[in-house]
Amino acid sequence: MKLLRMIGVGALLHTKQLSRSPFEIATALIVPVVQATLAVYLFRAGGEPGRLLEAAVGAGLMGVWSSVLFGSGGAIQNQRWQGTLEMIMLAPRPPALMILPITLATAVTGTYAMLATLLWGRLLYGVPLDFAHPLLFLLAVPGCVLGLGMFGLLLAATFVLMRNANALTNTLEYPIWLVSGMLVPLTVLPGWTGPIAAALPTTWGARAVHEAASGGPVWPSLGICLAISLGCLITGALMMTYVERRARAAATLALA
Amino acid sequence: MSEYAIEAAGLRRTYRSRTGWLRPQRREVEAVRGVDLTVGNGELFGLLGPNGAGKTTTIKLLNTLLIPTAGTARICGHDVVTETREVRRRIGYVFGGDRGLYERLSARDNLRYFAELYGVPGREQKRRIAELLELVRLDGRENERVEGYSRGMRQRLHIARGLLHRPKVLFLDEPSIGVDPVAARELRQTVADLAATGTTVLLTTHYMAEADELCDRIAVIASGTIQALGTPAELRRHADGRQVLEVEAYGVTDAQLATIHTLPGVREASVTVAGAAQVLTVQSDAGVDVQADVLRALDGVRLGRVSARQPTLEDAYVAIVNRVAAPSRPLEAVTA
Amino acid sequence: MTALFRLIGTGGVIAYRALFNWTTPAMFIGSLLVGPIFQLLFFAYLGRQLGVADDRFYIVGNAVLAASLSCVFGGTMAVANERRFGTLGHVLLSPRSRTAVFLGRVLPYAGNGLLIAVSTLTVGSLLLGLRMPPDALPALLATLAVASLSCGFFGLTLGALGLRFRDVWVVSNVSVALLLLLTGVNVPAAGLPGWMRAVGQALPITHAAAAARQLVAGKGFAAAAPALAAEVAVGFGYALLAATLLKLFEAESRRRASLDTM
Numbered sequence: 001m002k003l004l005r006m007i008g009v010g011a012l013l014h015t016k017q018l019s020r021s022p023f024e025i026a027t028a029l030i031v032p033v034v035q036a037t038l039a040v041y042l043f044r045a046g047g048e049p050g051r052l053l054e055a056a057v058g059a060g061l062m063g064v065w066s067s068v069l070f071g072s073g074g075a076i077q078n079q080r081w082q083g084t085l086e087m088i089m090l091a092p093r094p095p096a097l098m099i100l101p102i103t104l105a106t107a108v109t110g111t112y113a114m115l116a117t118l119l120w121g122r123l124l125y126g127v128p129l130d131f132a133h134p135l136l137f138l139l140a141v142p143g144c145v146l147g148l149g150m151f152g153l154l155l156a157a158t159f160v161l162m163r164n165a166n167a168l169t170n171t172l173e174y175p176i177w178l179v180s181g182m183l184v185p186l187t188v189l190p191g192w193t194g195p196i197a198a199a200l201p202t203t204w205g206a207r208a209v210h211e212a213a214s215g216g217p218v219w220p221s222l223g224i225c226l227a228i229s230l231g232c233l234i235t236g237a238l239m240m241t242y243v244e245r246r247a248r249a250a251a252t253l254a255l256a
Numbered sequence: 257m258s259e260y261a262i263e264a265a266g267l268r269r270t271y272r273s274r275t276g277w278l279r280p281q282r283r284e285v286e287a288v289r290g291v292d293l294t295v296g297n298g299e300l301f302g303l304l305g306p307n308g309a310g311k312t313t314t315i316k317l318l319n320t321l322l323i324p325t326a327g328t329a330r331i332c333g334h335d336v337v338t339e340t341r342e343v344r345r346r347i348g349y350v351f352g353g354d355r356g357l358y359e360r361l362s363a364r365d366n367l368r369y370f371a372e373l374y375g376v377p378g379r380e381q382k383r384r385i386a387e388l389l390e391l392v393r394l395d396g397r398e399n400e401r402v403e404g405y406s407r408g409m410r411q412r413l414h415i416a417r418g419l420l421h422r423p424k425v426l427f428l429d430e431p432s433i434g435v436d437p438v439a440a441r442e443l444r445q446t447v448a449d450l451a452a453t454g455t456t457v458l459l460t461t462h463y464m465a466e467a468d469e470l471c472d473r474i475a476v477i478a479s480g481t482i483q484a485l486g487t488p489a490e491l492r493r494h495a496d497g498r499q500v501l502e503v504e505a506y507g508v509t510d511a512q513l514a515t516i517h518t519l520p521g522v523r524e525a526s527v528t529v530a531g532a533a534q535v536l537t538v539q540s541d542a543g544v545d546v547q548a549d550v551l552r553a554l555d556g557v558r559l560g561r562v563s564a565r566q567p568t569l570e571d572a573y574v575a576i577v578n579r580v581a582a583p584s585r586p587l588e589a590v591t592a
Numbered sequence: 593m594t595a596l597f598r599l600i601g602t603g604g605v606i607a608y609r610a611l612f613n614w615t616t617p618a619m620f621i622g623s624l625l626v627g628p629i630f631q632l633l634f635f636a637y638l639g640r641q642l643g644v645a646d647d648r649f650y651i652v653g654n655a656v657l658a659a660s661l662s663c664v665f666g667g668t669m670a671v672a673n674e675r676r677f678g679t680l681g682h683v684l685l686s687p688r689s690r691t692a693v694f695l696g697r698v699l700p701y702a703g704n705g706l707l708i709a710v711s712t713l714t715v716g717s718l719l720l721g722l723r724m725p726p727d728a729l730p731a732l733l734a735t736l737a738v739a740s741l742s743c744g745f746f747g748l749t750l751g752a753l754g755l756r757f758r759d760v761w762v763v764s765n766v767s768v769a770l771l772l773l774l775t776g777v778n779v780p781a782a783g784l785p786g787w788m789r790a791v792g793q794a795l796p797i798t799h800a801a802a803a804a805r806q807l808v809a810g811k812g813f814a815a816a817a818p819a820l821a822a823e824v825a826v827g828f829g830y831a832l833l834a835a836t837l838l839k840l841f842e843a844e845s846r847r848r849a850s851l852d853t854m
Contacts (some may be wrong), residue, residue, distance in 0.1 A: 002378070005378060006372045013358070013361060042639075042778070042779055045644045090320070091373040248321060250272075
C-alpha cells in the first residue's frame with residue numbers, strides 16, 4: 001500500500017514536472033497534428049478512407065511509444081543533468097522503484113499524444129470517432145500505457161550506464177512502430193519479425209487498443225501485454241539493481 | 257548503537273576513464289588515497305581542502321554514491337558497501353550549487369516527492385514538511401516553482417530535503433558555494449542549530465571562516481590524503497612561529513612569485529585575486545623581517561596597502577596544503 | 593580568399609568534432625545510419641500495405657530525407673550549442689566574418705548528411721531489391737549533395753532563429769516532422785491539399801526527392817535537371833536567409849544583451 005502510494009505520488013509529480021516543460025508542451029501540441037495528418041493522408045491516398053479511425057489510433061499509439069522511448073531514455077539523462085539522479089538513488093529503496101514513477105509518467109504524458117491525435121483527426125479531417133468498444137477503449141489505453149511504462153523501466157535500466165542514451169533512442173523509434181504493428185499490420189512484414197513482435201509488449205498493447213477501436217477481443221491482448229510488461233518490470237528491476245551497483249563502482253551517476 | 261557516527265579506514269578511490277575512440281587511452285586518477293577518520297556522534301566535522309583535493313569523492317564514498325576501490329567505511333556501524341540501505345536510512349546529503357531539484361515543481365512538491373522516496377510515513381509528511389519549511393525559512397513561498405528561487409533559497413530547500421527523514425548523519429558538500437554573504441551566515445546558523453540538536457554533520461568547504469566558526473574538528477585534505485586533523489585551535493599551531501605579510505598589488509608575475517619563494521625566511525607565498533587587485537600573502541619565520549626583500553622583488557609592480565599580521569587559521573591551512581604541493585605554485589592555484 | 597575557405601573548412605570540422613567526440617562510433621552508426629533505414633522500411637511497408645506507391649518511391653524519397661535529420665539538427669546545433677556551451681560570445685567576438693564562420697559550420701553536417709543518404713539508399717535498395725541504372729549514379733550523388741546542403745542551410749536558418757527564441761529545439765523538431773509530411777517524400781504530393789503542397793515547394797528535400805526519383809527511374813539527367821535547379825535555388829535561398837537573420841539577430845542580441853541567456 002505504502003509502495004503503491006509512493007509510486008503514485010512519484011508518477012504524479014513527475015507528470016507535473018514533465019508537462020510543465022515548454023519543450024514538451026510545444027512538441028505535444030504540434031507533433032500529433034503532423035502525425036495525424038500523415039496517417040490520414042496516407043490512408044486516404046491508399047484508398048482506405050474507411051480505416052481512418054484505425055489510422056488515427058495508430059498514429060496516437062506511435063506518439064505514446066515516442067513519449068515512453070524518449071522519456072525513459074531521456075529521463076535518466078535528465079535526472080543526471082538536473083543533478084537529481086544521485087538524490088533519488090540515495091533513497092533507501094530498490095533503485096527500480098525510484099525510476100518506475102518516471103517511466104510511468106512519460107507513458108502518462110504519452111496519452112496526451114493519443115488524445116491530441118484523435119482530437120485533431122476529428123477536428124481537421126472529420127475522422128469518425130465510432131469506437132467498437134468505447135468503454136473498453138478507455139480501459140485499453142491506460143492499460144497499454146501502464147504496460148509501456150513498465151517496459152520503459154527495462155529501457156531505462158539499459159540506459160543508466162550509457163551516458164549518451166539519446167543517440168541510441170532515435171534508432172528505436174521506427175522499428176518498434178513497425179514491428180509492433182502500430183500503423184502497418186503485422187501481416188505485411190517479413191515472417192522473421194513475427195517472434196520479435198510476439199515478444200514485445202508494445203505489439204500486444206497496440207493490438208488491444210486497435211481491437212477496442214475497430215472491434216475484436218480486447219482482454220486477451222491486454223492481458224498478454226500486461227503479463228509481458230510485468231516480466232519486463234522484473235527483469236528491469238533486477239538489471240537496475242545491478243546497474244546501480246555498477247554505476248557506483250564506475251562513478252557514472254553524477255554528471256562529471 | 258555504534259560509538260562513532262562515521263568511521264573510515266584506508267579509503268581509496270580510483271577513477272578510470274577512457275578518452276578517444278580511434279585510439280582509446282585509459283587514464284587512472286587516484287582521487288582519494290587512503291583516508292582514515294572517525295567522527296563521533298553529534299560532532300560537527302569539517303573537511304577542508306582546495307578544489308580537486310578529494311573532498312567530494314570522500315563524501316560520496318561515505319554516503320554510498322561511490323564504492324571505494326579499497327578500504328572500508330561505516331556509518332553508525334553499518335558498512336557502506338554491504339549494508340547500503342541501512343546506511344541510506346540514516347544519512348542526508350546536501351550539495352552546493354543550484355542543481356538537484358525539480359525546477360518546475362514547487363518547494364512543497366519537491367519535498368513531498370522526496371518524503372515519499374525517503375520513506376517518511378504518510379501521516380507525518382505534512383507536519384514534517386511544514387516544520388522544515390519553517391526551519392529553512394521558505395514558509396510562505398513553498399508553493400512557488402523552484403525555477404524562480406534565488407540560489408540561497410535553493411540551497412535552503414536542499415537542506416530541508418536532506419533533513420526530511422531525520423537523518424542521524426548529514427553530509428554537507430560545500431553548501432555555501434555561490435551563496436551571498438548574508439545567506440551564507442543564515443546557512444551557518446542553520447547548520448549550527450542542527451548540530452546542537454544532536455545531528456552529526458560532516459561539512460566540506462573551502463571557506464576557512466566557515467570551518468573555523470562551525471566545526472568541532474577539521475581535517476585538511478589535499479592530494480587525496482588527510483594532511484592534518486584537529487580542532488581549529490590545534491590546526492592554527494601549524495602556523496606557529498610565523499608572521500604574515502600582506503601586499504596589495506597589481507600585476508605580480510609568476511617569476512616574481514617564484515623569486516619571493518626563494519627569499520631567506522620565506523615559508524609560503526601565494527597570490528589571490530580580489531577584484532582588480534591581487535593580494536600577495538607571504539608567510540615567513542617570525543624572527544626574520546622579509547618586508548624589504550619582498551618589496552624589492554616586486555620592483556616595478558604597482559603596490560597598494562602593505563600590512564603585517566599574526567597568522568590565522570587560513571595561513572595555517574595554506575601552510576598545510578602547500579606542504580604537499582609543488583614548491584612553486586602558479587598564480588591561479590590558490591583562488592579566493 | 594583561401595584564408596576564408598580555410599576558415600570555413602577547418603572551423604567547421606573542429607566544431608563538428610567537438611559535438612561528436614562524446615559519442616562512440618556505435619552510437620553514431622546506431623542513431624545516424626541505422627535509424628533512417630528503419631524509417632525507410634516503415635514507410636515502404638506502410639506504402640506496400642496501403643498500395644499508395646511502389647518501393648522505389650519510398651526508398652528514394654526516404655534516402656533523400658535521411659540527409660535532413662543530421663543536416664537540420666546540425667545546422668541548428670551550429671548556432672544553438674555555441675550558445676549552450678557559452679562559446680557563442682567568443683565566436684561572435686572573433687574578428688572573422690561571422691557569416692563565413694557559421695556557413696562553414698554547416699559543411700561537415702552536410703557532408704555527414706550526404707554519407708547517411710548514400711548509406712540509406714544503398715542499404716534500402718539492397719534490402720528491398722531495387723535496381724538502379726548505373727549511369728544515373730553520378731547525378732544521383734550530386735542530387736543528394738545538393739539536398740544535404742540545402743537542408744544544412746535550412747537548419748542554420750532555424751539556428752539563427754535560436755538567437756532570438758529560446759526553445760529552438762522545438763522549432764527544429766517540428767520542422768523535421770514537417771519535412772516528413774510536406775516534402776512529398778512519404779505522402780505523394782498529389783494526395784495533399786494545395787496549401788500544403790505550396791509550403792512543400794519552399795522546403796528543402798521536395799525538389800531533390802523529385803529529381804532523384806527521375807534519375808532512379810532512368811529518365812536521365814535532362815529530366816531531373818529542372819527539379820535539381822529548384823533545389824539549388826531553395827538551398828541558396830536559405831543560406832541567404834540564414835546569413836541575414838544571423839546579422840540581424842546578432843546586432844539585436846548585442847543591443848539587448850540576450851546573447852548568453854538560456
